[in-house]
Amino acid sequence: MHPLPRALQPFGPLSDEEQRLLEEVAVTTQRVGADHDLLSEGDNPSHCLVMLDGFACDYRLLADGRRQIVAFHVPTSVCGLPSLFLNRLTCSTGTLTPATVLRVPCAAMRACAEHSPRLGEALWRAALVEAAASRAWIANIGQRTAYQRTANLLCELVSRLRAAGLADGFACPLPLTQADLADALGLTAVQVNRTVQQLRSDELILFGGGVLAVRNWRALRRAGGFDPAYLGQPAATTRRKKAAVAPRDARRALREEQRVQAQRP
Amino acid sequence: MHPLPRALQPFGPLSDEEQRLLEEVAVTTQRVGADHDLLSEGDNPSHCLVMLDGFACDYRLLADGRRQIVAFHVPTSVCGLPSLFLNRLTCSTGTLTPATVLRVPCAAMRACAEHSPRLGEALWRAALVEAAASRAWIANIGQRTAYQRTANLLCELVSRLRAAGLADGFACPLPLTQADLADALGLTAVQVNRTVQQLRSDELILFGGGVLAVRNWRALRRAGGFDPAYLGQPAATTRRKKAAVAPRDARRALREEQRVQAQRP
DNA sequence: CGGAATGTTGACCACTGTCAAGAGCGGTGG
């Protein structure tokens, strides 16, 4: 199947005609090397992109040169959706490995969306799922320890690579350096190194040579508190119904409970 | 002006007819108390919301009861855009103070967007600006110290409240507890307390009694490395053109430069 | 065969979390 309709398919079924429409829109591909900026903060790009091959990320550079990666792009990901309707990007997109991308003119993409509502909805869902992932990313960095964070991120990457059909079971290509992971996790490369070693010695993963293999998926998920719901994939497990308690009360009750249990012995 | 068109106006000019359309769609308001969930993770709500009065936030609860706030909603904010096209929310929205909200049926909102492309684009921009804010939030939490983070968040809040017309110069209502800020910043309440005190003693802010007053806007902005571009507001200052250097090279060069400077004395 | 990028390790320490207690303040009910 053509890469553009395939990239949007997870976000809503498309008719044959809609697929053909998309195929006509996206015709130019581009090969770029590693560490190459595909989209730059402040630009007003005329194209958005589909990753055909290679890995990329969205990142923001701080004044002191530190880099925060805010999203990863794996093959089949659509990048640059903000440029469809905003005239100034607020974060950059760069490759992490050599990559091949499909360039899709924004104007044509918008025209398609206006012409076919279902296609427009698919684009909406793609953007909203990405936004949901960002919010999950915030919670990951804001609340979890290095070990938990790393486990969680690896879970996300494996899930997405599996969904993209790039994994062999729970093993997948993951040509990211530990420094890349560090910039994504808000940690230093040294700390990521130690954390990865611990994940290895806990027999949760194998990671090296551009390949990640999960040895114990359940344990890795639990370690990272990973819930795939935000990826837009149907949850594999049954969701437990949340108690209908006001949030602050719930937390208070929980703390109370823990205090009581602590007094128990 | 009616609150719904006013909420969307910053994201694209609307014709009189489009404004009237929106007024007809949004007719029911709702008063709720503090700490009340407006939208819950896992739900498929039939309405999205416009904040008329009061403060709210989007948050995710972790398994251990910790809360990460991923976005604040101030009066005039639109909440719940994801429910327009996703059938399962992945984060909750709850009030932080008593609040009044306008309930907008999702189906009607979608119909409006389909009927009027300009209106649809305004919705797109609203969602994309929110997504951009999430990414900035990630960078804030991932890379900055408590002091910088807090300064940055306060800058964002003041900017948005000013844009909403709720500020008097650089003073604005901000009825958030230090615990709320802590949950937003990925810090503890104790640490936020100490940080706020430092911001006060540095004569950057006054904060208390539900009011925030910025005493030194430039210094606060510098302290937080705040760049308002992502809020969709035209940047107040001239943007400096970024050097056309590959990111990794740029960082390497920067580190090199710092090392050299460190050797200087 | 070098040289650069990446991964690994150790020593040290600072920022931030944790725990605990107390102060101030406003609301509520007797």
Add this chain to the structure above:
DNA sequence: CCACCGCTCTTGACAGTGGTCAACATTCCG
């Protein structure tokens, strides 16, 4: 009117996660 209660803010002591710095090992590539 006052006492009480809960929430928020504040402060101190202490601990620990993770950062910094620096060196070395290893792999990859031209």
